[in-house]
Amino acid sequence: MKVTFPHMGSLSIVGKALFQSLGVDVIIPPPITKRTIKLGIEHSPEFACLPLKVNLGNFIEAAELGADTIVMSGGVGPCRFGYYAQVQREILRDLGYQYEIIVVEPPDTHFSELLQKIKYLSNNKPIWQVVKAIRFGWVKARAIDAVEQKVQQVRAREVAKGTADAIYQWALRKIDEGADVKSVLQIQKNTIHELENISQEKDKPVLKIAIVGEIYTILEPFVNLDIEKHLGRLGVEVNRSIYLSEWVNDHLFMGIARLRSGKEAAKLAHPYLRHFVGGHGQETVGSTVRYAQEGFHGVIQLAPLTCMPEIVAQSILPVVSEQESIPIMTLYLDEQSGEAGMLTRIEAFYDLLYRKTDFGKRRMPGERLSRN
Amino acid sequence: MIGKKVGIPKGLLYHYYHTLWERFFQILGFEVKVSPDTNKNIVNAGIMSAVDEACLPVKVFYGHVLDLAEQVDYLFIPRMVSVAEKEYMCPKLLGLPDMLRACLVNPPRLIDTTVNLRLKNAQIGPVIKEICEIIEVPENEGKIAWCMAEKAQEDYKQYMQLGNLPSGFKSCSGGYSIALLGHGYNIYDPYINMGMIDKLAEMGASVKTKEMVPSDIVDKFASQLPKKMFWTFGKQLVGSGLYYLHDPQVKGIIFVASFGCGPDSMVGELLERWARRSNTKPFMFITIDEHSGEAGLVTRLEAFMDMIRRRAS
Numbered sequence: 301m302k303v304t305f306p307h308m309g310s311l312s313i314v315g316k317a318l319f320q321s322l323g324v325d326v327i328i329p330p331p332i333t334k335r336t337i338k339l340g341i342e343h344s345p346e347f348a349c350l351p352l353k354v355n356l357g358n359f360i361e362a363a364e365l366g367a368d369t370i371v372m373s374g375g376v377g378p379c380r381f382g383y384y385a386q387v388q389r390e391i392l393r394d395l396g397y398q399y400e401i402i403v404v405e406p407p408d409t410h411f412s413e414l415l416q417k418i419k420y421l422s423n424n425k426p427i428w429q430v431v432k433a434i435r436f437g438w439v440k441a442r443a444i445d446a447v448e449q450k451v452q453q454v455r456a457r458e459v460a461k462g463t464a465d466a467i468y469q470w471a472l473r474k475i476d477e478g479a480d481v482k483s484v485l486q487i488q489k490n491t492i493h494e495l496e497n498i499s500q501e502k503d504k505p506v507l508k509i510a511i512v513g514e515i516y517t518i519l520e521p522f523v524n525l526d527i528e529k530h531l532g533r534l535g536v537e538v539n540r541s542i543y544l545s546e547w548v549n550d551h552l553f554m555g556i557a558r559l560r561s562g563k564e565a566a567k568l569a570h571p572y573l574r575h576f577v578g579g580h581g582q583e584t585v586g587s588t589v590r591y592a593q594e595g596f597h598g599v600i601q602l603a604p605l606t607c608m609p610e611i612v613a614q615s616i617l618p619v620v621s622e623q624e625s626i627p628i629m630t631l632y633l634d635e636q637s638g639e640a641g642m643l644t645r646i647e648a649f650y651d652l653l654y655r656k657t658d659f660g661k662r663r664m665p666g667e668r669l670s671r672n
Numbered sequence: 673m674i675g676k677k678v679g680i681p682k683g684l685l686y687h688y689y690h691t692l693w694e695r696f697f698q699i700l701g702f703e704v705k706v707s708p709d710t711n712k713n714i715v716n717a718g719i720m721s722a723v724d725e726a727c728l729p730v731k732v733f734y735g736h737v738l739d740l741a742e743q744v745d746y747l748f749i750p751r752m753v754s755v756a757e758k759e760y761m762c763p764k765l766l767g768l769p770d771m772l773r774a775c776l777v778n779p780p781r782l783i784d785t786t787v788n789l790r791l792k793n794a795q796i797g798p799v800i801k802e803i804c805e806i807i808e809v810p811e812n813e814g815k816i817a818w819c820m821a822e823k824a825q826e827d828y829k830q831y832m833q834l835g836n837l838p839s840g841f842k843s844c845s846g847g848y849s850i851a852l853l854g855h856g857y858n859i860y861d862p863y864i865n866m867g868m869i870d871k872l873a874e875m876g877a878s879v880k881t882k883e884m885v886p887s888d889i890v891d892k893f894a895s896q897l898p899k900k901m902f903w904t905f906g907k908q909l910v911g912s913g914l915y916y917l918h919d920p921q922v923k924g925i926i927f928v929a930s931f932g933c934g935p936d937s938m939v940g941e942l943l944e945r946w947a948r949r950s951n952t953k954p955f956m957f958i959t960i961d962e963h964s965g966e967a968g969l970v971t972r973l974e975a976f977m978d979m980i981r982r983r984a985s
Contacts, residue, residue: 345941347932347959376900378760386899387938391946393747403899573770575751578763592929611725613766619774632725641836 301400302327303421304367306355309544311442313476315371318437322422322429323451329358332522336361341635343391343671350604351516352384363397371421372654374405379578379609406551414552424501426580436648439481441545444486446472447621450495452539456507456533457500467494467531507650507658510540510591512584515609516632519544525639527631527646534650539596541565542580542585542658565590572616572623581609585616589653594626597651599626600646617652627653675703680779681736682707684729684748684765685752687856692825693748699817700809705744708737710863714739719836719962721775722964726865727930728961729857730764730771746807748783750799754790759904762935773888781809815834832883842873848980850877851916853943854928855905858960865928866966868973872926875977882912891916906935913943917950923980924954926973931961936982972982 304327305315312328319326330336340357357372359651375382385403392399404417418430447468454464469489478484495517517524518540528538542562549557562583566576569586578580588599601617603610614630621628629649631642678697680686680908686693688708697704700704707714710732710739726734740747749769752761766769769784769828786792786804796818804814855949859881882890882942890911894901901907909927912974916922927943931938940957956976958969 311933345937348937348941349934374899376758376760378763378766380938382902383899383938387941389898392943394945394949446740464746573767575770577767578760579766581763606725606934608763608934609767611723612763612771614725615723615767615771616774617927650709 301325301369301421302367303369304329304362305369305371306358307332307520308516310441310448310459310472311519311544312547313444313472314437314544317440317478318433318478320423321423321433321436322418322425322457322476324422327362329362329366329367330365330368332358332520333339334559337635343395345387346394348387349380349607351381352387354520354523355384356388359388359392359399360395363392363399368399369421370399370401371417372401372403374403376406377578381579411553418523420591434560436481436484437549438545439484440475440478441647443475443478443484444472445451445543446488447475447491449539450534452499452528453531454495454500456535456537457504458504459501461533463498464495464532467491467498473599487581488631490609491606506537506661507653507657508539508596509598509600509650510539510541510596511587511602512585512587513580513600513613514584514607515542515547515580517602517604518542523604523633523643525633525640527600527602530643530646531650534647536650539591541591555623558632572620574611577609577612579607579609581613584610584613585620588620588628589616589624589641590628592620592626596626597657598649599628600649601630603630603632605632606668607632627656628630652666675701675809676746677684677705677744678746678783679704679707679740680748681733681740682709682734683736683861684768684857687860689825690827692821693872695824696817697748698786699820700807700813701900702746702807705740707739710861712735715863715962722771725932726764726933729855729861729930730768731962732857732861732864733768734772734775735777741776744780746783747780751786753788754904755787756789756904757792757794758900758902759907760790760792760902762933781806814918827850829883832881833886834839835870835880835884837879841879843900844873844876844878847876847878848872848923848984849880849911849919849978850977850980851880851920851922851925852915852928853882853909853916853925855909855930855933856883858928858930864930865960866964866969868969870937870974871970872977875973876981878975880916882908885912885915889897893918895958899941901937903939904933906939909936909939910942915945917943917947917953922953923984924976926956926958928958928960931959954983 301324303319307329316326316328336357339360340353340393344353372385374385385401389401399508415430451464451468458464474487475484478487511518531538546559549559550562555561565586568589573582573585591599617628638654680693692705714735715732717738720729722731722734739935749768754760754766758984783806785799789798800814800818801811804811862919872879890908892912901910916925927940929940944957
């Protein structure tokens with residue numbers, strides 16, 4: 301049995317750690333490229349959302365490397381992600397790939413269900429070993445997020461642009477190679493130390509922009525055209541509404557670890573969006589409110605084209621923007637999205653925010669100081 | 673009793689529940705004001721006020737709401753989360769009252785009660801109670817009105833299951849049976865689908881829709897899926913689609929989806945693949961949005977019907 305799973309940001313590092321420490325044969329799909337997307341769109345329904353297409357491309361490329369079992373998560377609606385596995389199974393079957401698909405379905409998606417499925421995959425390894433493997437994956441997920449959050453701050457202030465990213469890529473490789481919990485924690489500590497020692501303009505005032513929206517598009521840099529890196533180069537400090545470890549904690553660990561949770565965000569959405577709408581629609585609205593309260597200068601919403609929950613959120617965000625006085629821009633992404641177009645839009649958004657905030661202005665005598 | 677006006681927009685779920693909704697408020701003594709049939713002004717108003725990415729029926733619904741907003745005392749836009757156990761409506765319907773609240777300036781009182789029958793043992797009682805509180809009517813009167821209205825709705829459902837189209841559509845008895853599958857708000861709104869039912873009837877097709885398949889048959893065929901379809905309309909489309917695929921009377925299947933429809937991107941794909949695998953009858957997938965042209969549609973329908981005719985001879 302050769303197990304594979306779809307890419308989503310740094311998920312492959314976590315998944316690899318989990319399965320390999322159980323002795324499962326894992327095949328990580330090749331990194332997402334133009335070819336992956338081409339394969340995906342060729343065989344997917346035309347207006348399915350982008351994650352379905354890219355995942356399908358991952359599966360086809362993994363099959364070329366010999367994978368025969370897919371592990372992915374499911375859902376009970378109303379977001380169409382819950383039906384991905386079913387549609388992809390039919391497509392792969394028509395293409396002639398022999399895949400077994402193991403779907404971790406809610407409401408059974410909680411810790412014990414996860415344990416059972418992993419136990420099955422690992423050829424019935426004892427439960428303590430499974431728990432140990434999950435903990436190892438978790439430590440890696442936390443390490444990646446801790447390093448990434450530091451990178452998001454440093455990018456905006458570093459003197460030589462690109463230094464933080466070079467360290468980040470190196471750290472990802474090291475974390476991936478890390479063989480035990482102790483060494484991963486050591487890498488995390490060293491990397492953060494190293495990032496802090498990059499020469500920076502520490503007292504430079506920077507714009508803070510939050511990225512909210514649909515989980516796949518905000519976590520997968522290939523799909524969002526590396527928007528965070530581009531914002532960082534412009535001198536913007538970025539924060540995201542979802543980090544991988546937070547999502548894992550919310551959905552698989554039932555919030556055992558004390559991290560920022562999507563449930564709190566959903567509560568903040570209440571005056572504007574009073575009901576769960578599937579996916580991360582309510583979290584998008586709620587996180588926007590939270591970021592406005594935390595003093596962020598602007599919010600960018602990312603979503604795949606035709607994403608239903610995000611369309612609901614987008615319809616409501618203009619009111620949030622007005623009431624909480626925070627500028628919001630929505631970017632839809634699909635296989636046609638181009639980097640140059642995205643760059644133009646975020647530069648314009650950046651200019652707008654820069655003019656709107658006081659610190660960007662060299663004030664003329666007698667000029668009025670107003671936020672709006 | 674009071675003579676206050678309740679406005680019901682003629683879009684989305686109106687095409688399923690109009691009998692129930694209109695009858696309910698009429699029995700309680702309200703004047704029911706339904707927006708006019710979809711027309712150019714309504715569509716344009718909807719397109720202007722909804723976000724670009726919303727699907728055509730949602731945009732049209734915005735248009736209907738804007739048309740009614742200033743003429744009524746109450747606007748009936750319930751939040752239809754789920755009408756059956758373990759099933760959901762589309763996310764856009766879940767967020768509809770909030771989306772409209774964000775767009776309306778000074779709206780009339782909204783009747784935006786949440787209808788959620790997703791969990792086991794969920795009851796409609798609390799929903800009626802909440803509606804009665806909003807419209808200031810004693811709860812027991814509301815319950816009686818509901819029972820009567822529900823009876824009328826059930827009769828209407830039976831009438832459709834006998835193979836009848838809603839009034840106002842042309843039918844062609846004795847023509848080739850063609851299954852026209854799609855959400856009710858696309859199929860029964862001739863402005864959205866450019867009169868597809870009438871056009872097909874004129875071309876000699878006897879149109880079958882998903883409402884003509886009894887629910888037990890829908891459930892039986894839909895249960896062939898390896899995983900339960902969690903959208904109510906998705907399930908109906910899969911169930912009736914598979915039924916029509918196996919019914920030798922039916923000569924061809926046309927699937928109508930609005931551009932960007934999330935559930936249909938999945939359901940349509942599955943049906944299309946099954947139809948191709950079974951290789952027994954033609955299947956056509958038509959996508960509509962506000963830019964669809966009538967000439968293009970007519971060409972496709974004509975070609976489809978020509979093919980049906982040739983295959984039959």
